[in-house]
Amino acid sequence: MARIDLTNAKRAKNDEFYTRLEYIEKELKYYKPHFQGKVVLCNCDDPYESNFFKYFALNFNALGLKKLIATCYNGSPVSGNELLLDFGDTIDDPKKIAYKVEITEVADVNGDGAINLSDIAYLMQNDKNVISILKGNGDFRSQECIELLKEADIIVTNPPFSLFREYVAQLVEYDKLFLIIGNTNALACREIFKLFQEDKIRTGYTNFNVGMYFNVPDSFERFHHIEDGKKIARVSTSCWYTNMPVTKHNEDLVLYKHYSPEEYPKYDNYNAINVNTYTDIPCDYDYEMGVPVTFLDKFNPKQFEIIWRGGDIEWAENECAFYTPPTKEKAEQYKKLDNTWRIQNPYLLDKEGNAHVVYQRIFIRRKR
Numbered sequence: 001m002a003r004i005d006l007t008n009a010k011r012a013k014n015d016e017f018y019t020r021l022e023y024i025e026k027e028l029k030y031y032k033p034h035f036q037g038k039v040v041l042c043n044c045d046d047p048y049e050s051n052f053f054k055y056f057a058l059n060f061n062a063l064g065l066k067k068l069i070a071t072c073y074n075g076s077p078v079s080g081n082e083l084l085l086d087f088g089d090t091i092d093d094p095k096k097i098a099y100k101v102e103i104t105e106v107a108d109v110n111g112d113g114a115i116n117l118s119d120i121a122y123l124m125q126n127d128k129n130v131i132s133i134l135k136g137n138g139d140f141r142s143q144e145c146i147e148l149l150k151e152a153d154i155i156v157t158n159p160p161f162s163l164f165r166e167y168v169a170q171l172v173e174y175d176k177l178f179l180i181i182g183n184t185n186a187l188a189c190r191e192i193f194k195l196f197q198e199d200k201i202r203t204g205y206t207n208f209n210v211g212m213y214f215n216v217p218d219s220f221e222r223f224h225h226i227e228d229g230k231k232i233a234r235v236s237t238s239c240w241y242t243n244m245p246v247t248k249h250n251e252d253l254v255l256y257k258h259y260s261p262e263e264y265p266k267y268d269n270y271n272a273i274n275v276n277t278y279t280d281i282p283c284d285y286d287y288e289m290g291v292p293v294t295f296l297d298k299f300n301p302k303q304f305e306i307i308w309r310g311g312d313i314e315w316a317e318n319e320c321a322f323y324t325p326p327t328k329e330k331a332e333q334y335k336k337l338d339n340t341w342r343i344q345n346p347y348l349l350d351k352e353g354n355a356h357v358v359y360q361r362i363f364i365r366r367k368r
Ligand SMILES: C[S@@+](CC[C@H](N)C(=O)[O-])C[C@H]1O[C@@H](n2cnc3c(N)ncnc32)[C@H](O)[C@@H]1O
Pocket: 014, 015, 016, 017, 018, 019, 020, 043, 044, 045, 046, 049, 050, 051, 052, 072, 073, 076, 079, 138, 139, 140, 141, 157, 158, 159, 160, 161, 163
């Protein structure tokens, strides 16, 4: 039991990374026309601490939003109690309360389309805005939160990383537009990768893999630095995921290199050439190629087709027409040279005939 609690606490800890306003502004500025007249839901966001809520409250009029909904979660064993709300009840064991805020009007005090305050108390002075306690704990999977999801047009947040797969699956199931922060490691999972392949998800405008800083709870022992008394952690593998239009994914990658068997050797176990960086993709090769995962950040589905990712034994053995399973001898050689060996990883042979694994490859083919 204690072990399960520890695992849950560890998992929950990975979920308590709070997004800074600068990253939200930097990404969101590209999508402004898409928000006109829309209902936005931030469903992993305590309005008192979420910069997503703050961003949309501040820009409510400038974006022309119809409604902003934010729900907060009280199930986290590591989030603080500092945000207790006074709903008039006395609570013996104070716990963060799960509640929702629905904003439909933000008074434009200056007449310039913007407000200077994202302060909840200020927003709640307006009769058209409502704050209410949720029946459950604010889990995005609960029925009451799903009802809010159904009402929303666009979901924008940084969801808990430990539930990322489930979170995205729910957005896809309810056919919602979304713009969310996630970890690039999520690409390794079949379900997310399949969405890339089907052009149902893409990376956002902010550079992929440059990392982001997040505010973390005071209880965190590991952090990057302290800023204005707040602990800040860095996650080098953060990026934006969306199904809204992102210009770069409609632009062709400019290919200038020409194919030669010397520069682009074939894998030992796949009939596909190895390309070391997406900028090196040859302009005159029309067959299968293995490229690094970073290619996804430049992927234009009209220019390339994603076949699948390397390293998936089920796919390699059952579906891949260009996989050539190594002989027993070869498999032994792979094993000797690489203690994390897996026969389905792409392997390249060096001049001496020794096999070297090439990780994190995606197989693609040119469409035009
Ligand atoms: C990565 S943090 C980001 C918080 C906020 N969206 C932001 O960007 O600052 C994820 C948040 O989701 C909350 N959370 C964890 N599990 C959840 C669940 N099942 N449903 C809704 N929220 C959840 C966590 O407590 C945490 O506050």
